[in-house]
Amino acid sequence: MSERLENLLQEAFPDAGGLEVVDRTGGGDHFHVTVVSPRFAGLSLVDQHRLVYDALAEPLADGTIHELRITTRGDA
Amino acid sequence: MSDLSNRIQQTIDTQPVVAFIKGTHEQCMCGNSERALQALRSVGASFTAVDVLPDPAIREELSAISSWPTIPQVFVGGELVGGADIVEELALSGELKTKLDEKLGDSWRSGGEERTLEVTERQDPFRVVG
Numbered sequence: 636m637s638e639r640l641e642n643l644l645q646e647a648f649p650d651a652g653g654l655e656v657v658d659r660t661g662g663g664d665h666f667h668v669t670v671v672s673p674r675f676a677g678l679s680l681v682d683q684h685r686l687v688y689d690a691l692a693e694p695l696a697d698g699t700i701h702e703l704r705i706t707t708r709g710d711a
Numbered sequence: 712m713s714d715l716s717n718r719i720q721q722t723i724d725t726q727p728v729v730a731f732i733k734g735t736h737e738q739c740m741c742g743n744s745e746r747a748l749q750a751l752r753s754v755g756a757s758f759t760a761v762d763v764l765p766d767p768a769i770r771e772e773l774s775a776i777s778s779w780p781t782i783p784q785v786f787v788g789g790e791l792v793g794g795a796d797i798v799e800e801l802a803l804s805g806e807l808k809t810k811l812d813e814k815l816g817d818s819w820r821s822g823g824e825e826r827t828l829e830v831t832e833r834q835d836p837f838r839v840v841g
Contacts, residue, residue, distance in 0.1 A: 680797045681779075688780050695780050702743060703781060705796050 636663040636699065640691060647690030648672045653708070664701035675709035683707040716772040718830045719761075723776070723786050726828075727815050728758040731773055731784045735827040736760040743795040747783040748825075750795070750802035756811055757824040766831050788814030 637656045644654055653671035668687065675683045684705050694700045712720075722729055730747055734740030736758075739748060751758050763769045763782055774780055777791050785792045787810055792798060801807035811819045 680800065681791055681793050684793065684797060685778065692780075704743075705794075 636694075637666070640666060640668060640694060640700075643690050643693070644668065644670060644687070647686070648674060650674065652710075659702075659704070664699065666700060666702070667704040667706070669706040669708075671708040671710065673709065675707050678709070680707070683709070713772065714832070715766075715768055715830065716776065719769065719772050720776055722759075722761060722828060722830055724789050726759040726786075727788060727819055728756055728811070729761060729786050729828075730758055731761045731763050731769075731782060731786075733762070733764050733782055735762050736825040737827070740764065741782070743781075744783040746795040747785055747798050750798040750807065751785070752823060753802050754808050754811070755823050756807075756819050757821045760825065760827040761830055762827055765829070769830060787811060787819075790814065 637658050640656045641654065645651070648654065648670055651670055651672045653669065655669040657667040659665040659667050670687055674686065684707060687705050687707060688695065691700065691703070695703070728751065730751065732739060732741065732744035732747065734744060736748060739745040763773065770782060773784065777784055779791060779794065781794055783795055785798045792801065792810060798807065801810065
């Protein structure tokens with residue numbers, strides 16, 4: 636499941652300088668994703684996280700992701 | 712706009728600091744909701760909590776208003792500040808206090824008062840129907 640999220644993030648952030656998906660519990664539904672991308676530069680944290688939510692809209696909507704933690708950095 | 716949506720919007724507009732969470736401020740039912748409340752407590756902010764669990768429609772209407780898919784959601788002065796990760800990060804960096812000052816002046820430093828509001832309509836069991 637981590638791989639699916641990684642692929643979705645890779646598609647949404649092809650210029651990502653760093654991309655990490657951690658399955659926090661090993662159960663395949665609690666994730667911590669970290670994305671470092673120049674796309675975040677100048678955006679508020681809310682807008683940065685919205686981009687990540689957009690990228691993961693499908694697994695969020697179908698219930699695959701039960702809990703999601705997000706860390707974003709613009710300094711890629 | 713539905714009545715529920717109106718009540719949610721009104722809550723966002725009128726409560727200086729409001730956190731939509733799973734559970735209440737006294738009995739939080741979700742780790743992320745608890746993290747958001749702890750972040751608010753760490754800066755000494757008074758806040759109003761709204762429990763989204765009584766009706767799934769609360770969550771749906773809230774996300775439609777905020778364009779934010781997950782719970783918790785913290786609003787300051789009518790503006791979405793973020794979910795647990797952002798509020799925690801802002802509390803640690805000191806920016807949460809700056810945001811509270813900007814939006815609310817000194818009024819948020821009222822001694823860390825906490826309460827939970829309901830946005831669903833209470834059904835009066837003694838109401839006569841028909």
